[in-house]
Amino acid sequence: MSPRERVLRALSLEEPDRVPMFELEFQYPELVVGERYVLWRGYGSWERTVFRDVLSRMAVVKDPVKATRHNTEVLVKTCLKLGYDIVRPVFVPDPLEAIRYARKIAPQLVVMGSSPGTGLGIPDGRSMFRMVRWAYTDPQGLRRVAEERVRRSLDFIRAQVEAGAEVIVDCTDYALKTGPFFKPDFYHKVVFPLIRLLVDEAHKAGAFFIQHTDGNLWPILDGLIATGIDGLHSIDPSAGMRLRDVKERYGDKIALCGNVDAARTLFKGTPEEVAAEAKKCIEDAAYGGGYFLTSSNCIYRGVPLENTLALVGTGLKYGRYRP
Secondary structure (H helix, E strand, O other): OOHHHHHHHHHOOOOOOEOOEOOOOEOOOHHHHOOOOOEEOOOOHHHHHHOOOOHHHOOEEOOHHHHHHHHHHHHHHHHHHHOOOEEOOOOOOOHHHHHHHHHHHOOOOEEEEEEOOOOOOOOOOOOHHHHHHHHHHOHHHHHHHHHHHHHHHHHHHHHHHHHOOOEEEEEOOOEEOOEEOOOHHHHHHHHHHHHHHHHHHHHHHOOEEEEEEOOOOHHHHHHHHHOOOOEEEEOOHHHOOOHHHHHHHHOOOOEEEEEEOOOOHHHHOOHHHHHHHHHHHHHHHOOOOOEEEEEOOOEOOOOOHHHHHHHHHHHHHHOEOOO
16 A cells, blocks of 8 residues: 555545554654755744754755755655655745645655644743733634634645645644643634634645644544544643543544654653554554554654654554454
């Protein structure tokens, strides 16, 4: 079975030949394929944060197309070598060109695009007080701003699907480890109708929609799933989200993606501990299909390579479905 067939079967809540795998970001391809990402002129704060330890040693490419194609090619090589089934281009100045190029050089993989989201996730520390005050004193005003953002997001979703994306992921965190950032009522009245617009647009364009959010989602999970999302990532273990519980309650409605602990096990654990946790995830959620083995966040710089290899090796060895 090809990676593409495997992914589409899992997103249709069916059993493929084995559990598919992917990561939202893979930040050190040089350790896997011997090639670094490049920077482009005008790179942003996220690149400065991710690559702060190697920034001075990274090449800067002025041509955005060359930078996009190089980083996409390096990521595709990494995904193919590790056995991933989805490639999500990141660290690229031209996301649409990245999607087109990924489809061209790796037609066997599913290309994942990104949704800019609602803008109503957890704000940074500088704007948190302002956002909370706005939500309580002028919720309709905040909603109008979010609606405008979503309208722009719809155009971008369509463009990515036209470029070749078959899955759209929205990386917006809606909850803290202790629970949702806003009161549940705010999500039902304001946030979820906007998410549904994003989901409906992806579906109308012919793509699946996966929602990524960290945190304890139990107080709002019914409403989030009712928006029509096709999958949920990351089912945050550090917030007490047990994969088996989510599978038992929602496994017939959405695909589940996760949830090897990126904050603790992948970062601080041994390869044996990573393998044991990955195997437990497969045991808890793979039955019946509709499951992707991933970390609970991404493969970030700081995760030991041997732990990454233990994660994917466990998926390849123990993720097989019986005929």
